[in-house]
Amino acid sequence: MSSSTAKSREALVRQLRSVTNATQADAQRLLKTHSYKLDRAVDAFFTDETAMTNAAKAAGGGGADKKQEKESREKLGRMFDEFKDDDGTDITIEGAMEMCEALSISPEDVVMLPLSFYLKSPSLGTFRRDDYIAGWRTIADGQPCEDAEAQKRLLPRLRQELEQDAPVRGERASEAKGGLFARTYEFTYTFARPEGQKSLPLESAVAFWDLVLPHSPTFQGNGTPDRKGTFTPRQLRLWKKFLAEKGGNRAISKDTWTLFLDFTKEIDEEFKTHDFDAAWPSQIDDFVEWAKEQPASAGQEEEDAMDESQ
Numbered sequence: 566m567s568s569s570t571a572k573s574r575e576a577l578v579r580q581l582r583s584v585t586n587a588t589q590a591d592a593q594r595l596l597k598t599h600s601y602k603l604d605r606a607v608d609a610f611f612t613d614e615t616a617m618t619n620a621a622k623a624a625g626g627g628g629a630d631k632k633q634e635k636e637s638r639e640k641l642g643r644m645f646d647e648f649k650d651d652d653g654t655d656i657t658i659e660g661a662m663e664m665c666e667a668l669s670i671s672p673e674d675v676v677m678l679p680l681s682f683y684l685k686s687p688s689l690g691t692f693r694r695d696d697y698i699a700g701w702r703t704i705a706d707g708q709p710c711e712d713a714e715a716q717k718r719l720l721p722r723l724r725q726e727l728e729q730d731a732p733v734r735g736e737r738a739s740e741a742k743g744g745l746f747a748r749t750y751e752f753t754y755t756f757a758r759p760e761g762q763k764s765l766p767l768e769s770a771v772a773f774w775d776l777v778l779p780h781s782p783t784f785q786g787n788g789t790p791d792r793k794g795t796f797t798p799r800q801l802r803l804w805k806k807f808l809a810e811k812g813g814n815r816a817i818s819k820d821t822w823t824l825f826l827d828f829t830k831e832i833d834e835e836f837k838t839h840d841f842d843a844a845w846p847s848q849i850d851d852f853v854e855w856a857k858e859q860p861a862s863a864g865q866e867e868e869d870a871m872d873e874s875q
Contacts, residue, residue, distance in 0.1 A: 574601060576731060579706055580738045581606050591616040603732065607739055640711035641698040654694065661690035667713040668720065675780050676724045679745055680704070682752045683737065689757060703735035730782045746781055747826070753777060754822045764816035771805055774825075783829040796829035803859060807852045821846045 574596065580603055581592040587610055595616065599605035610616050648660035648667075656664065665672045672690075684700035686692050701710045704723060709715040725731075730744035741748065757773050758765045765773075778784055783796045804825075828849055832839055839845075839853045 573732065576734075577601055577603055577606075580732055580734055581610070583703065583706070583735045584739055585610045585616075586620040587616050588619045591619055603738055604742070637702065637711055638698050641701055642694065644711070644713075645692075645694050645697050648692075649694070656690075656692040656697070658690040661692065664692075668717055670720065673776065675727070675776050676720050678753055678756075678777060679723050679727045679749045680720075681756060682745075682749045683734070686756060688760060699736075703737070706734055724780075728780050728782065750777060750781070750826050751823060754819055762816075764818050765822060766816050767808060767812060767814055770817040770822065771808060774801070774805070778829070781826070781829065783826070795833065797834055800829075800832070800834070800856075803856050804852060807855050811851065811855060812848075818846070821848050825849065 577596055578589065578592045581587055581596060582589065584607055585592075587595065591610075591613070592606075595606040595609050595613065596603070599609055610620075645656065648656045648664045650657055650660060662672060665674075665677070670676060680700075681692075683704050684692050685696035701716065704710065704719055705715075708719065710719060726745050727749060728746065730746035732738065733743075733745050733748055737748070741751075743751070753773055754765055757769050759769075778796075778801055779798075781796070784801075785795055785797045824846055828839075828845065832853075836853050836856050839850075841850055841853075
């Protein structure tokens with residue numbers, strides 16, 4: 566078994582245990598029985614009397630663990646109170662900026678997206694108490710997370726898990742299928758969409774594509790030795806150029822946002838593998854036709870202009 570496979574299976578064991586409280590041995594047994602499919606193993610736990618009995622016994626003897634959990638939640642609650650509005654119950658934009666400063670990260674750092682995903686942020690710069698506490702404990706996965714320095718130490722791992730599309734931790738693992746990158750990408754659409762609007766404004770969509778796509782496993786390079794993605798920086802520049810010139814400033818639909826990630830997985834550098842008969846949004850089909858007609862230098866002009874302005 567390769568080291569990467571072993572690590573992936575260890576992560577699945579941790580997720581199963583966090584969702585069900587199964588013992589280490591039962592978690593390993595259930596996952597192995599169900600070919601390491603987390604959703605199947607979770608379902609199987611709740612029909613496995615032995616596994617549930619063992620979990621109950623382990624919980625019954627965990628007085629010290631419950632005390633530690635209570636203390637952890639209280640400390641995280643106090644952290645939350647440092648950032649929340651003085652006259653409200655939530656952290657909003659100003660408090661979120663202070664939270665980023667405490668974590669020594671920019672609000673525009675991509676790690677804010679998986680962090681917001683785990684903390685179940687309902688919108689940009691908004692965090693709620695219970696979700697903040699539960700989210701940090703999920704990210705920590707047993708490690709300290711009750712002060713800013715401890716949280717800072719967790720962020721490099723969170724960033725790595727995003728780029729590797731690692732399995733999602735905790736209760737969020739059972740909500741839907743997909744790894745952390747795919748789930749964060751999907752979450753970003755609703756997270757970034759203005760309240761009351763059905764679609765994501767074009768300017769916002771482009772900004773978030775710029776932020777998140779270079780960290781996708783489908784993206785080429787980005788300094789990651791094991792990155793095997795084939796979607797190139799030039800193709801991303803072409804996509805943005807197409808939207809600016811041909812998009813008519815139309816907002817981006819959920820369908821286009823979601824399927825564009827699938828598109829980055831299947832398209833080759835010369836756009837020859839695109840299947841026009843498949844159920845792609847018309848905007849993506851139109852982009853491929855347009856991109857095939859562009860000279861090799863297309864898209865580079867914008868990159869050069871950005872370099873000169875910096």
